[in-house]
Amino acid sequence: MQRITRKLSFFRRNQFILFGIFWTLMSIFYLLSQILVEEDGTFNYFMSFGYLIIGLLYFYQNYRGGHKKGEFIEWNDTVLNYQQNFGKLFYSFKLSSLINVTVTRENFIIKAQNAQGTMASLKGYSEEDIAKLRARFGNQTSSL
Secondary structure, three states, X not given: XXXXXXXXXXXXXXXXXXXXXXXXXXXXXXXXXHHHOOOOOOHHHHHHHHHHHHHHHHHHHXXXXXXXXXXXXXXXXXXXXXXXXXXXXXXXXXXXXXXXXXXXXXXXXXXXXXXXXXXXXXXXXXXXXXHHHHHHOOEEEOXX
């Protein structure tokens, strides 16, 4: 299968790690503020524990979905697949069931039978990748 992949920015690639670090540091801050202040209060302990849980959940989310980072479009002679960023939605179309496929400078529009289909933004894909899409699909109708 031929595949083109969108390049992710630094933040999109590492967002779960960055948020995990942020919430873990907030947890440490609340814990240290409780230790350094000589008041008898448990509020900062609870806040520290809650922020630690949030930070650990972000780290777990990065571990669980780390291999699904990225958006891609792949195709062969029978199937066209499209996965949105972080595996949110995965579309798979048989080329024989497609009504229309349109490749513009910024969008990839797939129209299938029974009002199925989707539109993918091509921002972030390289010019060579868009040229591959145009070479294969162009603006084709029903004769795919």
